[in-house]
Amino acid sequence: MPKTAEAGSLPVIDIQDVHKTFFAANPTALQRLRGRKRDPSKDVEVLKGISIQVQPSEIVALLGPSGSGKST
Structure with a gap:
């Protein structure tokens, strides 16, 4: 079992x-020659x-389906 972070750390x-x-x-x-511009x-x-x-000793996981933007 992971240790909990010390108070004040x-x-x-x-x-x-x-x-x-x-x-x-x-x-x-x-496209620019044809007059197209970026569409904000x-x-x-x-x-x-x-x-x-x-905090120290905490573990974090980022879960989600493929293509959901986890690496963003």
Whole structure:
């Protein structure tokens, strides 16, 4: 059984208010010649204010189906 973190110990991971946006692809040179521009409405915000603290001896697992964005 894992040991619990001592009271007052500092976290080994401390992430606060993380955001990540994937931007719509830029048009190819030919598409730009035809007047096409990047469509910002197709941008996708995939992380919105994620915060996590992991204390010494804690174990964290990120689970989800293939393609669900775990590596993001």
